[in-house]
Each structure stands twice: as C-alpha cells, then as structure tokens.
Amino acid sequence: MSTAATTETKPAAPAIEKIKVKVDGREIEVPRLIADWSGKLTPTTMIQACELAKTDVPHYCWHPKLPISGNCRMCLVEFGTPALGPDRKPVMNPDGTPKIAKSPRPAIACATPISPGMEIYTKTPAVKQMREGVLESLLINHPLDCPICDQAGECKLQEYSVDYGQSQSRFVEAKVHKPKAVDLGPRIMLDAERCILCTRCIRFTRDVAHDDALGIINRGSYNTIATFPGMPFDNNYTLNTVDVCPVGALTSKDFRFQMRAWFLKETKSVCTSCATGCSILIGSREEKIYRYTPRDNDAVNASWMCDAGRLNYKWIGRADRLKDVLVRGQKSTWTAALNEVSDKLKQAPAGSVAIIASARQTNEELWLLSKLKAKLGAVSDSIARIGAADKLLVCDDKNPNFNGARLTGMCFTEAGINLAQIANGIEQGKITTLIVFGENLVKHGVSAKVLGEKETISEVVEQHSLTAELLAKLDTLIVSDILPNETTKLAHYVLPGCAHAEKRGTFTNTDGRVQKFMKAVEAPGDARAEWEFLHDLVHNVTGQNRFVTIEGLFNQMAKEVSAFNGLTWQALGDTGVTVQI
Amino acid sequence: MAQEYKLILKHADAPGYTPDIECYLRQGGYDALKKALAIQPKDLADGKKLSGPEQIREDVKVSGLRGRGGAGFSCGLKWSFVDRKSGKPIYLICNADESEPGTFKDRQIIHKDPHQLIEGMIISCFANDVKLAYIYIRGEMPEGAKILNQALKEARAKNFLGKNILGTGYDLEMHVHRGAGAYICGEETGLIESLEGKRPYPRIKPPYFPAILGLWMCPTIVNNVETLCNVKHIVTMGGAEFAKLGTPNNTGTRIVSLSGHVKRPGYYEIEVGKATLRELLYDKNFGGGLRDGRQLKAIIPGGSSSKVLKAGEKFKLKKKDAEGKEILVETDMLDLPYDFDSLAQAGTMSGSSAIIVMDDSVDIVKALANLSEFYAHESCGQCTPCREGSLWMNKTLQRLTHGEGRASDADYLGKIADNIPGGRTICAFGEACSWPVQSFLAKFKDEFVAKGAADEDRRAKEVSAPEQKQLEAAHH
C-alpha cells in the first residue's frame, strides 16, 4: 500500500534551450522560453531574465499573471546586442569578447524578448533618469493623500517614490481633478485621481475573469477608468482588481477604512468555501479577521480567488459562537466532558455508534475520527454541499475537504449514501449513540416519506431523513460545532470547535492538492481545535499514542493513509502537494 | 526654375474632371490594373519562376518609393516584411486618416480622383495576395467617405473588385471605415485597434508589428493614400522609370501642402528634391512669396510634428563633388532641397510634406501653445510620459500665453519635453508632441524667456501698487 502515491501531477517539462545574457555585467543562463501569464511558453522577456538574475526592474503595468500591455514605461532599460559585421558574423573586441552594439533607444523590459548575448543595463544614469521622469509624470496629477489611502504601506507609487523620486516636484500647474469615490460595483470603489491607468484591472476582468466590464473613457491626461453606463462591475472576481491595482485607486468596500495595511498580521491559509481551496492570506489584528487575500499558488488558484470566498469570513467573529463545553445543557469542562464521552464510547456495544463527519473538517481530524470509527465498528458518512461551478475557480463541491473525508474512509465516493442506513438504525433502536461534527442535521432533515417523494437528485443531495424527531430517540448525541444551531440544541454533549483560521491542519482539494493552513487568530472562550480534543478522545477510547503536535499527527496519518503515503508536514511547503485521488 | 510635376494630381484639377468611373476610364483608368493582372510568370536564371505579384513587389522595390504618410519608410521593404508563411489572411489598409495639422493632400485625391486610389490599392492587394482591404478615413471627412463608397460601388459593378476580377480568378473586397475623430487613429497600430472596434491605443512593438501581427492578429500592410496611388504609376511606368523622377533615394513626386504666411497657400505636386524650400515659398508657381512687408521667421517643414526651422539657420549638407567624393556644403535653410534626406540632415523631417510658414508677425510662444493644445487634446493617454507630459507642456504654455509666465518657464518646459521622446513612449506621438517644443525652445528660447520675464515684472508691479498705497496711508 505504500507505493508513492504522492507525485506532483505536472507533466515533465520539455527541455528548453538556454541562452546566455548579461544583466548589469553579470552573465546568466536563462531559458529561451518561459511560461507567460496564461501558462503558454513564449520567448523570455528582459524583465523575466532580470528576475532570474535577481535584479529588480521597477514596474507598474506588468503583472506575471496578466497579458502584457507595456503602458507605464517604468521598466525602461538600456540594452545592447552582439554587433554583426557585413558578413553577419559577430564582431570581436581585441580581447576576443564579442563587441556589443548598444541600442540608441531604450526598451521596455516587460515586453522585449531577450536574444543570445544580449546585455541588459538596468542601472545606468539614463535608466535612472527615465524612471525618475516616469515617476514624476505619475505624481504630478496624483492627489498624494497617502495619510487617508487604504493602499498606503502596500503602494508601488509610494515604494518607487522612495527609490526613484525627487523630493521636490517641479510641477506648478493646476492638477487634473477626477471623481474621487466612484461606485464601480457592489464591492468596488474607484478613486480616479489615484489611478495611474496601468490597465491591470481592465486586463484582469477582460482576460482572466472573461467579463469585459471595465474600460477607459476620455483622452490623454483626463483618461478615467469606467464601466459601461448603467452596468455595474459585478462578477464573482471583482475584488481581485483591488489586489492587482498597484496604487490605492481600487478599494474593497468591505475593507476600505477598516485597518491600515501595515497593522495587519498575515497568515497563510486556505479558503474553505469550496473544494478548490484557494491559497489565501488571512489579514488579522488583535484576534480579529479583517480580510482574506489570495496567495500565489499555480497549482490551485494562480493569484486569484472569488469574491464569495473572499468575503466569507465574518461568521468567524460572530458573537454567538459556541464558546462553552456543554453537558446536557450545562456548562462543563473539557476534561469532564471528554471523560464522560470516552466512558460512554468505551462501553458502547459494537455497531451501536454512528459518526457523521464533516467534509469541512481537516484531514487530521477526519483521520482521528476514522480511528474511533474502526474501534467502535461505527457506520459513518458525511454531508454533501453542492452548488454552482464556474469556469475559472469555483467548484460545485462547496465542502473544502470532501476528498479528505473520502480518503480517510469517513465517507464514500458519494457523500450521504449511508445516511438512510443510519436513520434506520436509529429508528430501529440499533444505533443509540451519534457523533456529529460540524453538520446541522436538523436543517436538512426531512421525513423519509417526504424524501421518497422527491424526484430529482439535486433536490435531495443535501437532504436526509435524520430529523429532529429521530435524533430525539438517541441515548447519546455528541455534537461538535462552531456556531449554535438546531442540532447543537438537541445534543447531550456540545464540544465547541474552531474555524480553520483558529487552528492548523490540512485539506485535500478537488484535484487532490493537500495544502496546509496556519493559525491566524485565537478561538473564543473554551473553543478548542478539533484535532486536539479528538486526539484526546481517540487516546482515551483506543489507547493509541498521543501525537502532541500537528506535525506529528500529520506525519503519522501520512504513514497510515495510503493516499498520503510519503507526505510530510514539512514537505507540503506553502503551496501543498498533489496526491493521486 | 522649379516646376510642378503632376503625376498623382494629373487629372484631379483638370477642368471637367469628375470623380466618377466613366471619367476615370476615359483617361486610361484601370489600364494599370489590367496590365498588372496580365503579368506573366518570369523564368529566373536558377530555374525558379517569379509570379506576377512577386514581379510587382520587386518593381516597387526598384522604384525606391518611400511612404508618404510621415516616416518615409521604403514601401518595397515594408511589403517584404509581411509574414507570408503564417497561413493567415493578409490585409491591406489604406491610411486615409490625414489629421496631421498642416496636411491636406490625401483629401484632394479622395475627393477628386478616388478611382486612382482604388486602382492603386487593388494592384497593391494583388501584389500582396490580399483578399480584403480597408480604407480607414478620417471621421471629419464624411463627404470623402461617401465619394469612396460610390467609387467602390462603381468598381464592383465593373468587376474591378469582387469575385474573379476581370476573369483572372483573383477575388478582392474593399470597405470604407470611418474614424471617430481622433488624430491617433492615424498611427498605424492605433488605426488597427480602431478598425477592430476598440479604443485606438497604439500597440507595443515588439511584438505587434503590423506585418506580422496586425489586423485581427494577421499580417497587415498599412500605407498612406498617396503611397498607394504611386503603386499604380509604378506599374504603368515601370519601377526603373519611376525612380528617375525625383532625386536618388528620394524618388517620385510628393504633394506638398503649403500653408501659413505665403501669398499662395495650397497644394503643389513636385518631383521629390527638385525644389528647394526657397522655391516653394517664393516662386510664383508655388507660394509666391510672403505677405508684403513681412520677413520670414520660421518654417515647420513636414507637418506640425516636425522640428521647426528658423529663418537664417545654416546646415552642413552631404553632397557629392565633381569626382563623386562626399563633401559637406553649408546650406541655408531656405536652400534645403525639399526631400526626405536633406531635411533629415537638417535635424527635422519632411513628414507628411506639409509646410507651415510663419512670418515675423507671429508670436512664437503663442504658435507653440496652439500646437501644444492640439497634442494635449490628441494624446491617447495610454503611456505615462506622453499622457502626462503633453498636458503638462500645454498647461505651461497656456500659462505663459495668458500672463502667468515665469522667466524660468523656458527651462522648465524643456525639461518636461525631454522626458517624452527617444523611445520612452509606445508610439511616435511622443516625439510628435515633444519635438515642436524642443525645437521651438532650442531656436527661440529668448522669446520664451522674455515673455516669462515680462509677466513676472508686470505681476510684481500689480502687487506693489496696493502695497504702495498702504504705505502712503500709514505715513499720513
């Protein structure tokens, strides 16, 4: 079973010819072709060569994941190519090196392909002067309202001004005034005066989101970003334009004026709103989450995430979070509750326990549950969440870890096929103990009779016959959840759990990408990471070893679950590893 | 004495000449097309064959024809860059956007002799395996568009256009597309974007060279109206004969638009380089001299984008002496032969061959402010240096011409202009808007400084007058 299932699924890259170029006098070898914004192999550009040479070329309009437009001119560099004689052969210097013909005109590094023997000069006085010129031009009509700008601290204009700007502007004319708070759409505000017209936002929505919603109106210095009249900028990816905007022109209505960017702590995490599992950063301060932003991960989400996922964080800070351990409605302690539950489970006759796991739990948690399941001979399942998919990122599976639930054996190729059996078991009194994680059964519970009358699969996919009446028949209902609901109300034991932002763990996305996420904020009250208390429970019930750390837990799981064989917590890195699913 | 030489305008202004096809046919119209279509494949020494179209392309190279739109680039060479192996269709576009201030030559052809253009285009299309061509005409020329559409209809009816042209199996369709009123649509890649229905943002080169990735990302030829008309005459005369017109490397004729302070402004067709600026301004065949009692101050020699020439300026021109050796000859600006290379040697260009004459009544600062306003209005605003620089220069010049100047504005303006040209921008508009400023400043700096200084003086007095009163009041 331990054959390496953990292979990167990328096809072996074809051998690409390398060519030698010089960047500021340093020779490096770079591939002749590099993947462009869309992943297509295209001739390597100067800016890519400079990046490989670890030489920074300042840029505004260029973005590795957007088509090239070449409009800001910040990346202008000087260059030369080997001089050719009349015989089209390279001309040599007396010392045998090829003579370089320096181009009389500069070139934009972002769009100019390299050629063998090319020399790129990024630090000459002329280059410095051109950058200063561009920066001065960008600043003359800029409002310079950094103190009240949301981009401050993350602004490329601020950053390069420090590096290339003149401390005193020569500009003595009246500035061009443009609209300051334009409502572009339900989630986006535009400050047209701050806009440097780099067109990143236009290219993103046109070429990546395939919604040609933004454009430029007017001419020359009066150019302004706009939507079509009466057509708000409203697709499920609009907030990515805020990320690509190099200045503070586009702001998220959700985030604007909420928090200065430099106060935010950024934690690497994963979005849990669908099975794509976009890599994200959680921006938080003092145990409060302020925003999610996408994090680069070419195997999952490139540099993007959907608006729905991005804005789905507020529930984590809800005031009515489950904060207390409850035993039959009374506030209790973890030790007392876990001891009681452990005793019950140890005494439970084989087959009398059922487990409903959640595909929103982590791989580690699901694996721990599978240990209980094995020991207790329990029936188990989980609940499907199906919605609409799109062509870019959004997956129709709204659970972040269905693959994890499946690979750990907590459910089967189709979630929910055991639910009827569990309902029957309860009905017939065979199943007397039910463990439920993160699923509000009552919400989707309808009587078996009604269920039987439904005709289409889509109508029943999230439904089952585990109704409140049925749950009331149980001797023991153990529920762990994050927010209170009808099911937690019925529970004999309520074990308050954590949002992913409050713990560490891993998910396996729809393509089998195993990604880890880190803890951004503390959980409220007595709420505890599920893997921690599950681990105690498993130890109590099965006598298995304790794995005190998440690393140890993951690595042990990787040894035991065949799909994860060969993985280590460490090797997952920031962007994860794809396993065969 | 220099003479007009009417090749392109041979018929346009002839009495009784009308733009309809019957009139054109009576003057031997479409004979060149028939000749072109009938060219037989030629056997080469190495056993290969040169097709008719290939022979025309060769002949255009031999003719030395240079583009009449502005840059003066070799037409034959441009055609040779076309990617003929891509498997994609090749398009030809006639640039009839004629918007460069001072230029009014293409419209003469379009309004008066549209079939000459269409015939030149059909031959050019045939020579380049083009099946679909466009005439992109300036939006402000609705009458021209109407005339061209009518002419296309007539040409179609006679099967000079359409399927199986004159029974040769060659198909070609041609459409007129009207611009919407932007100068930048004359820049060939801006034009292509506009033709594709987009904002006319010029494209970056590399990678979007029209000959490779032009209209709809297919190989595309963009030529000026006058350039394409010349192709007809190259076929009629033969490239070698054509090359005898004009001067070496500056072959053929050019229609010069002459405007400003001369007695006889208008358009004049000359053999390239066969008339000097002096002749064009002063000869009675051409400008007929300045207004009485006026002295020449400056000439803008090649459309408003070209660098200004100051009266009395001297240049060292390369000439060949009796033994054929290259020598430098000091030449007064008025004695510059009006051609591509001499004007380039004088640090300017013949551009769209539009000469704007300014006599000593001209306030040079106001003249530049006028041009600058045009460029600030026409910058497409895509790239930073031109977008911000063009308006900045204009604001400065408007200030300077509205009593708000400073003596230091000349240097200030120069620094702004220096940040725009030389490959810093996406298209040559960057040069077009900054060259006038740079050259006016280089040659007339004292006038800019004086104007600013006078403003400063006046403002100082305006401020001091009330202060003076206050002082006096305090003493009483």
Ligand SMILES: Cc1cc2nc3c(=O)[nH]c(=O)nc-3n(C[C@H](O)[C@H](O)[C@H](O)COP(=O)(O)O)c2cc1C
């Ligand atoms: C700002 C700008 C405006 C231009 N306007 C025109 C124009 O109105 N008509 C024209 O023929 N060429 C114009 N050109 C030149 C064209 O880009 C192109 O070089 C020309 O059409 C090529 O034709 P030719 O080779 O036959 O001259 C302009 C160029 C620039 C940079």
Ligand code: SF4
């Ligand atoms: S709004 Fe931002 S991203 Fe869009 S063009 Fe302006 S500066 Fe660029």
Ligand code: SF4
């Ligand atoms: S696509 Fe899915 S994982 Fe990505 S941000 Fe949207 S909801 Fe979250």
Ligand code: SF4
């Ligand atoms: S140089 Fe001026 S006209 Fe040309 S692309 Fe740039 S902004 Fe537009």
Ligand code: FES
């Ligand atoms: S990064 Fe904007 S032009 Fe290259």
